[in-house]
Amino acid sequence: DQQVKQNSPSLSVQEGRISILNCDYTNSMFDYFLWYKKYPAEGPTFLISISSIKDKNEDGRFTVFLNKSAKHLSLHIVPSQPGDSAVYFCAASRPGSRLTFGEGTQLTVNP
């Protein structure tokens, strides 16, 4: 039962353009969502998060949008840079429970 899904295994964008990574979830009890970035041979590192009481959180070039009615969140990176090339995981949490991860999306930003 995959409660958090990232349907796009890969995404390729041009440097300077916007990258949009998507994530869908099925469990309406999830109330906190996080995005992680993972480079090869390294562990995932926390990028940005959002609580279910918000619909948007922004941190520099990174913005996460949450649409609770659609059970959908997205990560926007603008402008995209080659150093953003990595695997991006979304994760969700509900009270008293640990993180549930999506499958990850490989982002490639071309110079």
Next chain:
Amino acid sequence: GAVVSQHPSRVICKSGTSVKIECRSLDFQATTMFWYRQFPKQSLMLMATSNEGSKATYEQGVEKDKFLINHASLTLSTLTVTSAHPEDSSFYICSADQGDGSLETQYFGPGTRLLVL
């Protein structure tokens, strides 16, 4: 951010042997560590929660006798895959919790690639 290391980074073993994977928090004390497994093109699946000085809590479907977890100190947790079989081949990744109640301060190790022949 805080640093979590794993050793070894990759291991190849014969079927039937046991393999130990270490997870260390290098610059902070972690009362709680987590062990995940990731199969190709699948998500990180939580296997167990390791608490220092007490027994690990295993997720449903994870055999505790097969995946032995020891959290002997505040900076070290080990996962031993006993009598490994080819279906145990996977990417194993640990994380350590700084214990401040924040999900953002769960730091991940680089992972261990296990191949069982």
